Amino acid sequence: MRAMLLDAPGLQLRAAVVPSPSPGSGQVLLRVRACGICRTDLHVADGELSGAKTPLVLGHEIVGEVVSGEEGAGAFAAGDRVGVPWLAWTCGECRFCRAGRENLCDRARFTGYQVDGGYAEYTVADARFCFRLPEGYSDAEAAPLLCAGLIGHRALRAAGGEAERLGIYGFGAAAHIVAQVARHEGRRIFAFTRSGDVEGQAFARELGAVWAGASTEPPPEPLDAAIIFAPVGALVPAALAAVEKAGVVVCAGIHMSAIPSFPYEILWGERTIRSVANLTRRDGEEFLALAGRVPLQVATETLALEHANEGLDRLRRGQVRGAAVLTPIQPAAG
Ligand SMILES: [Zn+2]
Numbered sequence: 626m627r628a629m630l631l632d633a634p635g636l637q638l639r640a641a642v643v644p645s646p647s648p649g650s651g652q653v654l655l656r657v658r659a660c661g662i663c664r665t666d667l668h669v670a671d672g673e674l675s676g677a678k679t680p681l682v683l684g685h686e687i688v689g690e691v692v693s694g695e696e697g698a699g700a701f702a703a704g705d706r707v708g709v710p711w712l713a714w715t716c717g718e719c720r721f722c723r724a725g726r727e728n729l730c731d732r733a734r735f736t737g738y739q740v741d742g743g744y745a746e747y748t749v750a751d752a753r754f755c756f757r758l759p760e761g762y763s764d765a766e767a768a769p770l771l772c773a774g775l776i777g778h779r780a781l782r783a784a785g786g787e788a789e790r791l792g793i794y795g796f797g798a799a800a801h802i803v804a805q806v807a808r809h810e811g812r813r814i815f816a817f818t819r820s821g822d823v824e825g826q827a828f829a830r831e832l833g834a835v836w837a838g839a840s841t842e843p844p845p846e847p848l849d850a851a852i853i854f855a856p857v858g859a860l861v862p863a864a865l866a867a868v869e870k871a872g873v874v875v876c877a878g879i880h881m882s883a884i885p886s887f888p889y890e891i892l893w894g895e896r897t898i899r900s901v902a903n904l905t906r907r908d909g910e911e912f913l914a915l916a917g918r919v920p921l922q923v924a925t926e927t928l929a930l931e932h933a934n935e936g937l938d939r940l941r942r943g944q945v946r947g948a949a950v951l952t953p954i955q956p957a958a959g
């Protein structure tokens with residue numbers, strides 16, 4: 626099969642032809658129909674997250690078609706469309722797993738990081754961690770739901786049900802989906818982008834943001850909560866300063882540059898800073914059910930598998946409108 630391989634952090638991905646994977650016990654073999662490019666892929670490729678297997682097939686927003694399943698993969702049949710998320714495997718035994726917090730599993734393994742992901746024509750996945758996908762989304766549109774959408778959903782819940790005035794820092798794939806969910810819930814969105822990113826601000830307004838401006842600007846009124854998707858530590862004190870007493874600042878990325886020191890008074894007033902880590906299968910089921918009920922407009926830029934490096938570069942430079950998605954198998958004409 627064709628695959629894009631990361632031989633070592635810091636290198637460009639290499640187009641290669643490698644043996645197709647064989648499913649093990651409880652796994653399904655999937656033909657990859659679409660795979661989103663997530664910012665986490667950049668952190669892995671750049672070596673900001675250590676411990677990646679090498680060579681590695683990146684990609685954890687996989688929409689695949691079941692080719693075959695091994696014993697124990699009984700939930701799915703050949704031809705089913707399934708989604709494979711970041712969470713590839715959990716132990717089921719540690720204190721976090723037993724407490725319903727498998728996102729924090731001590732021994733968790735992640736797709737496109739410790740196990741090969743979807744920047745390839747085929748992949749294998751543990752059937753217990755695959756999701757059925759809602760109708761009404763093309764393969765490319767469904768792919769970003771699997772991480773950008775899911776993590777956005779978890780971050781929105783962490784922001785609290787009371788947060789009516791919601792700040793979003795970094796208006797990329799996750800933000801453009803969560804903004805629609807938040808609006809559906811009756812919240813008002815204040816979008817913060819890189820200074821001078823007029824297009825990003827216009828995109829946020831198109832998706833219903835009541836205000837869009839530079840992350841260096843204060844919002845026109847205090848916020849109840851803020852979600853930070855951009856991997857920029859300096860946004861933490863900026864967001865704390867923008868939220869009202871009791872406000873919550875949620876850091877939704879897996880990696881962030883160092884957070885500069887800040888005066889205690891911007892945390893005072895029972896403000897909270899927290900992170901959101903990974904996902905549980907329950908998050909996935911909840912969010913994908915929601916995506917089935919609320920028609921989300923998922924903006925995608927599709928690229929052929931061999932253009933994965935270009936997609937990563939575009940994401941790094943902030944040039945992607947919505948989500949970049951690789952399409953290893955082109956949909957059949959007609
Ligand atoms: Zn565990």
Ligand SMILES: [Zn+2]
Nearest residue numbers: 663665772773
């Ligand atoms: Zn991701």
